[in-house]
Amino acid sequence: MIDLHCHIIPMVDDGAQSAEVACRMALHAVRSGVDTIVATPHANLDPDQPNLRGHRYDEFFSLFRALLRQHGIPLRLLPGTELFAHPNNLDRLLRDRRVVTLNHSRxxxxxxxxxxxxxxxxxxxDRIARYGYVPVVAHPERYTAVQNDARLAAQWFAKGYILQLNKGSLLGRLGAAAERSSHELLSLGLAHVIASDAHDTQYRPTGFVSLLPFLERRCAPEYIELLLETNPQHIIADEPIPVPDTYSDRRW
Ligand SMILES: [Fe+2]
Structure with missing residues (x-):
């Protein structure tokens, strides 16, 4: 399985606070059947600070990848970030292509x-799409606007934008509103990917151990495979995600 959203690189954001924690997060993921993690530290949370594009990002990323190798942890680590979309600098970042996309894909x-x-x-x-990227909406179920009206997520879905639900929302660890909304989106077929958005080993951990039984009770095996394997694979391979005509009509 592939985890597309994970704050695992140590000491670059509010995720892993030490190399030891980061390695434990990696081990936990591997033991739960995850073979690939896209490392997605926050970028641009403060538009006045330089974001993680470029030299500094590459340095942190390579150091952590080397550490995983050194410890013999069989995890494929790929680059990415979670870009905070500040209206006052989004255009500039996109125009200058100063963003780290998921495994340097679209x-x-x-x-x-x-x-x-x-x-x-x-x-x-829409602005992100105009610059030639495909937006992946991190945890739509955590936004009040989607919690109040799932049709908003349906509009994004119809435009070909990717909807990434958080494991923690589905399992009820990120509040009742996010839980309700994530269940609604999942049952409507308004989800392309589920990721851990892990920050640590305890409160927001890596791995899909408790997620799998939850999904197996609610979804068809093909849907589970799409969410945790097939769609993330298309994304890291920079391929389009095929959408069957009947996608949103199907009862998952
Ligand atoms: Fe995140």
Whole structure:
């Protein structure tokens, strides 16, 4: 399985706070059947600070990849970031291509303020698409606008934007509203990917051990495979995600 969203690189954001924690996160993921993690530290949370594009990113990424090898942890680590879409510098970053996409593909993982208006999020996603990227909406179920009206997520889905649900939301660890919304999106077929968005080994851990039985009770095996394997694989291979005509009509 592939985990597309994970704050595993140590000491670059609010994720892994030491190399030891990061290695434990990696081991836990591997033991749960995850063979690939895209490392997605926050980028651009503060638009006045330089973001993680370039030299500094490559350095942190390579150091951690070397550490995994040194410890013999059989995990494929791929580059990425979770870009915070600030309206005042988003255009500049996209124009200058100063963003680290998921494994340098066309897919850009993007997050927003939880209370952003739906129209603001849509405008930013459209802007990202105009620059030739495919936006991957990080945890749509955590935004109030989607919690209040799932049709917003349906509009993004129809435009070909990718919806990435958080494991923690589905399992009820990120509040009741996110839990309800994630269940709704999942049952409507409005999800392309589920990822860990892991930050540590305890509260927001890596791995899909508790997620799998949850999904098996609710979803067809083909849907589970799409969410954890097939769609993430298309993304890291920079391939389009095929959408069957009947996708949203199917009962999962
Ligand atoms: Fe995240």
């Amino acid at each position: 897919y850009l993982l993007t997050e927003f303020r939880f209370h952003s208006r739906g129209s603001e999020i849509t405008a930013a996603l």
